[in-house]
Amino acid sequence: MYQGFEPREIYDRYEKINELLHRAAVTAEPLELPLVRLKLVRIGFLGIFPNQTYSWHEHPYYELTTVREGRASYFSEELSFSCDAGNRFFTATPPMTPHQLKFGPERVVLFAVNFEMEPRNPVGEQLIRLTPELLRERNSRLVPRERLWTLYSLLNSPEQTECGQVELTALYTRLFFGELLFELLPELFADRLPGRRHPHFDFEHDRINAIKAFIDHDINVRDCLPIEREFGMSERHLNRLFKAATGWSIGQYRIQRKLHVAKTLLRGSRNSIHEISQSLRFGSISQFSAFFRRYCGCSPREYRIGTAVGGEARENLPEE
Known part of the structure; x- marks a missing residue:
């Protein structure tokens, strides 16, 4: 050196x-x-x-x-x-x-x-x-x-x-x-993200990435109204466009992103499972555990300590 x-x-x-x-x-x-x-x-x-x-x-x-x-x-x-x-x-x-x-x-x-x-x-x-x-x-x-x-x-x-x-x-x-x-x-x-807006919806060139960016901006939003207002289309039409390009519905993509964040926090942070469930806006640890087990095949605790390996979320996403 x-x-x-x-x-x-x-x-x-x-x-x-x-x-x-x-x-x-x-x-x-x-x-x-x-x-x-x-x-x-x-x-x-x-x-x-x-x-x-x-x-x-x-x-x-x-x-x-x-x-x-x-x-x-x-x-x-x-x-x-x-x-x-x-x-x-x-x-x-x-x-x-x-x-x-x-x-x-x-x-x-x-x-x-x-x-x-x-x-x-x-x-x-x-x-x-x-x-x-x-x-x-x-x-x-x-x-x-x-x-x-x-x-x-x-x-x-x-x-x-x-x-x-x-x-x-x-x-x-x-x-x-x-x-x-x-x-x-x-x-x-800061205690929040920088004041920047998700990418503008470009119908011809970048519509799919714009939808992804909108969802990533707040993965906890469940109501379809914000995304309909942003892009000026019905949820049904946006879903058809999104699924044709990605193979996933918007709801499935949102679940996949939420699982990714949950896994990252479980393996890469010191936050308690209770804190993680709250940050992802679950009503209780039991709701978070049921969600995680449904899509990953193991509990959050098992995933954190490495006694089980979560499956790919895409394999277990529900049909819509």
């Missing part, structure tokens, strides 16, 4: 900083936000020898990087740009996004923050799906304010390295991580 740090005193300094930051990341409690939970995976400095290339790769977590020394070029399938220490912005890469880094003729030092997100409720799952789109809208380049850079300087101050204060580093790290996410993605700290 430290191979690009030369001479030896620079290597030693960054090695000590990274050791402190690693211990801080390991012990850090997740940030519990209204819709999502943010877990710091890794934070630290990376030294790279001149003229190196990190070939195309991807990883299962979000990555935020900034250049501390030298110059780097970033490439993804959608964009490319160069950055150096004077740019003062973070490059944001969503999970499982292929990207490549190329470095200049001088030594380069990167600062990287890796984190994971998990939903706390169905709206949180929608927000997680939306986050890559938010990053694309900002061209994967996020510019924080001065306060964030002040906290950043505290993370690698010589005094901190010499003292080796784990508790102080942990405090700075938590403050920095929270401030970084608040500056770069304030939507994560």
Whole structure:
């Protein structure tokens, strides 16, 4: 990790900083936000020898990087740009996004923050799906304010390295991580989705995706009137169009999406089964359990602890 740090005193300094930051990341409690939970995976400095290339790769977590020394070029399938220490912005890469880094003729030092997100409720799952789109809208380049850079300087101050204060580093790290996410993605700290409307219904070109987006916007709506009002057609006609394109009725698709959210929360969150049933607007745990068992062949508890594997919802959806 430290191979690009030369001479030896620079290597030693960054090695000590990274050791402190690693211990801080390991012990850090997740940030519990209204819709999502943010877990710091890794934070630290990376030294790279001149003229190196990190070939195309991807990883299962979000990555935020900034250049501390030298110059780097970033490439993804959608964009490319160069950055150096004077740019003062973070490059944001969503999970499982292929990207490549190329470095200049001088030594380069990167600062990287890796984190994971998990939903706390169905709206949180929608927000997680939306986050890559938010990053694309900002061209994967996020510019924080001065306060964030002040906290950043505290993370690698010589005094901190010499003292080796784990508790102080942990405090700075938590403050920095929270401030970084608040500056770069304030939507994560809200208690509702950003104020954006589902895609416009384009009858000729995108009608099926528009119907899906409308349902995904709130999977708990059972009344057919909202979707009829939105698209100006009867439920019967919309169902005929949707089923011809997907093989599912609108009702079956809504059940499938609700099952997907339930499974995600059961396996990917710490919410109790009671909390999950409430967020999905079931009247009781018994109603949620009956719904889940009907379509997945096991109870929510069995699915969570892995003693049974739920079947594909599509196989058990009712005929309409």
